[in-house]
Every structure is written in C-alpha cells, then in structure tokens.
Amino acid sequence: MNFWNDPLKTAADWLMGVFMGWGMNEVVAHILIAFLGVFLLIMLLMVLDIFLVWIERKVVARFQDRIGPNRLGPFGLIQPFADIVKLLIKEDFTPGGADKVVYNIAPMLSMMSVLILWAIVPLAPVILSVDLNVGLLYLIAAGAIGTLSIIMAGWSSNNKFAMIGAFRQVAVMVSFEVPMLATLLIPTILSGSMGLNGIVQAQNTWFVFIAPLAALIFLIAAIAELGRAPFDLSEGESELVSGYNIEYAGMKFGMFYAGELLHAFTFGGFWAILFFGGYRFFGLEQVSPFLAVAVMVFKAMLGYWIIMWVKYTMMRIRIDHMLAFNWKFLTPLAFVLLMVVALANALLAGTPAWLYISGMFLSNVLVGWAALEVARTVSRREREKVEGVVTT
Amino acid sequence: MTAEQIIFLIVALVTLGSAFMVVTTRNLIHAAFWLVATLFGVAVVYALLNAGFLAVVQVVVYIGAIAILFIFAVMLTRKDARDQGPQTNKTWWIGALLAVGAFFGLVSLVLGWGGSSKAAAGIPSGFDAVGLLGEALTSPNAYVLPFEVASVLLLAALVGAVYVAFNRK
Numbered sequence: 001m002n003f004w005n006d007p008l009k010t011a012a013d014w015l016m017g018v019f020m021g022w023g024m025n026e027v028v029a030h031i032l033i034a035f036l037g038v039f040l041l042i043m044l045l046m047v048l049d050i051f052l053v054w055i056e057r058k059v060v061a062r063f064q065d066r067i068g069p070n071r072l073g074p075f076g077l078i079q080p081f082a083d084i085v086k087l088l089i090k091e092d093f094t095p096g097g098a099d100k101v102v103y104n105i106a107p108m109l110s111m112m113s114v115l116i117l118w119a120i121v122p123l124a125p126v127i128l129s130v131d132l133n134v135g136l137l138y139l140i141a142a143g144a145i146g147t148l149s150i151i152m153a154g155w156s157s158n159n160k161f162a163m164i165g166a167f168r169q170v171a172v173m174v175s176f177e178v179p180m181l182a183t184l185l186i187p188t189i190l191s192g193s194m195g196l197n198g199i200v201q202a203q204n205t206w207f208v209f210i211a212p213l214a215a216l217i218f219l220i221a222a223i224a225e226l227g228r229a230p231f232d233l234s235e236g237e238s239e240l241v242s243g244y245n246i247e248y249a250g251m252k253f254g255m256f257y258a259g260e261l262l263h264a265f266t267f268g269g270f271w272a273i274l275f276f277g278g279y280r281f282f283g284l285e286q287v288s289p290f291l292a293v294a295v296m297v298f299k300a301m302l303g304y305w306i307i308m309w310v311k312y313t314m315m316r317i318r319i320d321h322m323l324a325f326n327w328k329f330l331t332p333l334a335f336v337l338l339m340v341v342a343l344a345n346a347l348l349a350g351t352p353a354w355l356y357i358s359g360m361f362l363s364n365v366l367v368g369w370a371a372l373e374v375a376r377t378v379s380r381r382e383r384e385k386v387e388g389v390v391t392t
Numbered sequence: 393m394t395a396e397q398i399i400f401l402i403v404a405l406v407t408l409g410s411a412f413m414v415v416t417t418r419n420l421i422h423a424a425f426w427l428v429a430t431l432f433g434v435a436v437v438y439a440l441l442n443a444g445f446l447a448v449v450q451v452v453v454y455i456g457a458i459a460i461l462f463i464f465a466v467m468l469t470r471k472d473a474r475d476q477g478p479q480t481n482k483t484w485w486i487g488a489l490l491a492v493g494a495f496f497g498l499v500s501l502v503l504g505w506g507g508s509s510k511a512a513a514g515i516p517s518g519f520d521a522v523g524l525l526g527e528a529l530t531s532p533n534a535y536v537l538p539f540e541v542a543s544v545l546l547l548a549a550l551v552g553a554v555y556v557a558f559n560r561k
Contacts, residue, residue, distance in 0.1 A: 132444065134444055137449065141448050143456070144451060174460065
C-alpha cells in the first residue's frame with residue numbers, strides 16, 4: 001500500500017501520524033484531515049474552472065471560424081486570469097429595492113450545488129470522496145438545490161426580466177428532471193446499483209452500446225438542466241437580456257458564469273461515468289490510479305466538448321416548444337424505454353455476450369424508430385389541419 | 393458528550409431555529425426559504441440515523457418539488473410579499489394552550505420510553521437498506537398493494553390538475 005497504488009489512504013495515514021505526533025486527539029485529527037481533503041478537492045475544481053473558461057472561449061471561437069483570445073500569454077492562456085482580476089475589482093453592489101440577504105446568497109448556492117456533486121464522482125477505483133449507495137438520487141438532489149438558487153436570484157433582483165427568466169429556467173429544469181430520472185434508472189437496472197462506483201465497475205461493455213437511446217435522452221435532459229443552448233431561452237441575450245443574472249455584476253456574476261461552465265463539465269463527467277465506462281479503459285485503471293484519473297478527466301472533457309458542440313451549433317428553442325417537447329415526447333419516450341430495457345434485460349439475461357449486446361441495442365433502436373414514427377404522424381396530422389386553413 | 397451528540401444538537405438547533413423563523417418572519421418569501429432550511433435540517437437528521445436514501449429523497453421531494461411549489465405559488469399570486477396585518481389574531485391563546493399541552497404530552501411520552509439512555513443497536517454489515525426497501529414495496533407479502541394504490545391516487549390527482557387547468561380552445 002504505497003503512494004502510487006493508493007494515494008488518498010497513504011496521505012491520510014501519514015497526516016494522521018503527523019497530527020497524533022503533535023498530540024492531537026484522534027477524532028479531531030480525523031475531522032481535520034476530512035476538511036483538508038474537501039479543501040483540496042474544491043481548490044482543484046476551482047482551478048479547473050478557470051481553464052474551462054479558456055477552453056470555452058477557444059472552442060466557441062473555432063466553431064465561429066475565428067481564433068479566440070490570443071493576445072494575453074501563449075494561446076491566450078493568461079486571459080481567464082485577467083477576467084478574474086477584472087471581475088474581482090468591480091464594484092460590489094446590491095440593486096435598490098432588492099432583497100439583500102437572498103440576493104447575496106443566490107450565487108453562493110448556485111456554485112455550492114455544483115461543487116457538492118463532486119463528492120460522489122469516482123475518479124479512480126480508490127480515489128473517490130464518498131461511495132454513496134444512492135449516488136444517482138444525490139445527483140437529482142443537488143439539481144434541486146441549483147433550481148432553488150435560480151429562483152432566489154430571479155426574485156431578489158427586483159427586476160421583471162430577471163423574474164420571468166428565472167420562472168422559465170426553473171420550469172425547464174423541473175420539467176426535464178423527469179426524463180433524466182427515468183434514464184438514470186436504466187444504468188441502475190443494468191448494473192444493479194445506484195452507487196456510481198458500482199455502475200462503473202459493472203460496465204464490462206460500456207452502457208452506451210447496450211442502451212444508446214438512454215445515453216441520448218440523458219444528454220438532452222442534462223443540457224436542459226444546465227440551461228445551455230439550445231435550451232437557454234431564459235438567458236439568451238436577445239430574448240431576455242440575460243435572464244436571472246441581469247442584476248449581478250462582478251464576482252457574483254462570475255460565480256453564476258463559472259458555475260455554469262463547471263456544471264457543464266460535471267455533467268460531461270456524469271455522462272462518461274454512466275454510459276461510457278467512467279475511469280475504465282480496457283484494464284488501464286488496474287495499472288495505476290493516476291492513469292484512471294487521466295482517463296476519467298479525458299472522458300469528461302470529451303463529454304464537455306460534445307455539450308459545447310451542441311451549444312454552438314443549434315438554434316434556441318422557444319419556451320412552449322421546449323416544454324411541449326419534454327412532456328409530450330421525451331417523458332413518454334423515457335418511460336417506454338425504461339420498460340423496454342428492463343424487459344429486454346430480463347429476457348436476455350443468461351444469453352451469451354454478443355446476443356445480449358446486439359439484442360439490447362436493437363431494442364433501443366426499435367423504440368427510437370417507433371417514437372420518431374409516432375412524432376412524424378402526429379406532426380403530419382397537425383400540419384394538415386393548419387394547411388387546410390391557410391389560403392395561399 | 394460524543395461527537396454524534398454534538399452534531400445532532402447543532403443540527404436540531406438549526407432546524408428548530410429555522411422552523412421558528414418560518415412562523416414569525418413577516419416576509420412570505422423569507423418564510424418559504426426558512427422552510428427550505430428546516431426541511432434540509434430534517435434531511436441531515438435522517439442521514440445521521442444512517443437512512444441515506446430517505447435523506448436524499450427528502451431533499452429531492454420536499455425541497456426540489458414542494459418548497460419550489462410554495463415559492464411559485466407565493467410569487468405568482470402576491471403583489472407584495474410582506475404581511476400587512478398584525479401577527480396574531482383574537483384566539484391566539486387557544487393555539488398557545490394546545491401547543492403547550494401537546495408539548496408536555498410528547499415530553500412525558502419520550503421520558504417514559506426509557507430507550508434514550510441505551511446505546512442504539514449496531515447495524516449489521518451488509519445491511520442493504522435500499523434493497524430491503526425495494527423488496528418491501530414490490531413484494532406481494534409486503535406493501536405492494538398500498539404502493540400501487542398510492543400510485544393510482546397520484547394519477548387521479550394529476551388528471552384532475554390537468555382537467556382543471558386545461559384551456560379549451
């Protein structure tokens with residue numbers, strides 16, 4: 001049990017030895033080491049957040065056929081630090097008539113709801129903060145706290161646009177939690193565990209090959225939860241003058257903005273854990289936990305890149321179309337898919353691997369095809385109704 | 393005083409303080425947010441009792457759905473969040489009498505229990521709380537019938553809500 005095989009336990013034991021040598025009580029030392037671990041994790045996440053700003057700006061530039069920040073430092077790497085300094089030295093105000101306490105707590109809650117998600121993320125078989133056996137429900141609970149923070153921001157700003165933006169955003173977030181829950185049940189069924197480490201360990205074949213439609217629905221619901229395009233009607237500049245964070249400036253706005261980027265990266269990580277095998281890569285994670293961490297970060301970056309790709313390619317969807325899409329198409333599809341996957345999993349349980357994988361894959365494709373056929377028929381009927389009325 | 397007891401005391405004080413603020417604050421939105429803090433304190437108490445699933449479900453259902461519903465209802469129906477009238481009405485002494493009577497009744501019940509001085513039984517290793525809960529809710533020998541009836545009740549409420557709010561064109 002040396003450092004390269006089990007870094008966290010080795011460091012904790014060494015620190016415990018040091019603290020006991022200083023004469024500290026064992027329980028107090030334990031608590032102090034836990035706090036140090038949390039502090040280290042949050043520090044690493046915030047530093048990563050800074051570089052996510054740089055990645056986001058470079059990627060959006062490339063998608064828009066330009067270069068992005070390249071003045072400050074090599075490849076514009078100093079740019080995010082300049083942004084942080086700018087945000088920090090801005091005036092810290094509270095708008096007149098705003099609810100002071102709620103106004104100031106909202107950005108903190110928003111960032112908190114993203115940071116607490118990293119307590120359950122397994123970076124390697126031995127590097128994880130808490131092996132919670134209800135990890136997937138914890139993911140939804142953290143989303144609930146994020147929803148609360150947006151309502152607080154919109155309401156306390158004393159601003160009509162902020163309130164409308166917040167209402168729309170919360171309506172979208174609460175609505176899209178339903179198909180997300182249904183698709184989160186699918187890795188639970190396939191792996192027999194709600195804990196993320198159990199789900200990663202059970203993916204001898206990645207779940208994206210067994211339930212591809214579930215991966216797709218989870219991605220769509222996750223992008224809606226994040227409030228990113230194409231679901232960002234509540235904070236599009238041309239629609240609502242940036243929605244719930246209108247009245248925020250300086251580092252409070254920085255908390256919302258950086259929190260959104262970190263949230264996107266976190267959901268990229270969750271997509272990788274749930275459907276793409278997490279830190280596993282053909283046995284590479286057995287070699288060293290640091291390789292597993294590298295694999296996990298690589299897959300999370302890939303998921304984040306796909307989310308960015310969707311954001312900078314697609315147009316914004318109107319709010320009533322968004323909600324109709326969720327309640328009339330995505331939720332029934334997610335529940336039908338859940339039933340089909342559970343049934344197919346039970347029927348194909350004992351069969352050889354190739355038959356199992358191809359059977360599950362085919363069942364997903366069938367459900368997707370049937371859903372598209374139903375949608376096509378319904379929309380054709382609606383179009384015929386309208387075309388009969390319009391006179392050209 | 394073990395660490396567990398200290399943590400429980402802190403959490404209980406926070407929960408009770410938030411509950412007190414819910415009923416005494418004059419601003420309705422602040423009352424909703426204090427309610428969120430109270431519900432979160434209850435979730436922490438569940439977690440202290442090793443009921444992790446219940447704690448997370450408490451956050452998801454109570455804070456993520458019910459508290460948000462309260463907040464929406466207040467925001468969409470009131471022009472001014474502050475209450476205008478006096479804090480108490482004419483019959484406040486009946487309420488106070490009942491509350492004090494209930495408090496003394498509960499305290500005497502808990503003191504007569506005797507279990508608060510014994511240590512809690514340890515949970516056996518390999519105790520799969522979530523699995524046992526799942527089996528209890530779906531096994532025909534356990535609670536599958538009440539579970540299904542509750543689902544039908546929720547479906548009836550959903551249909552009723554859609555019917556009431558349906559906009560006939």
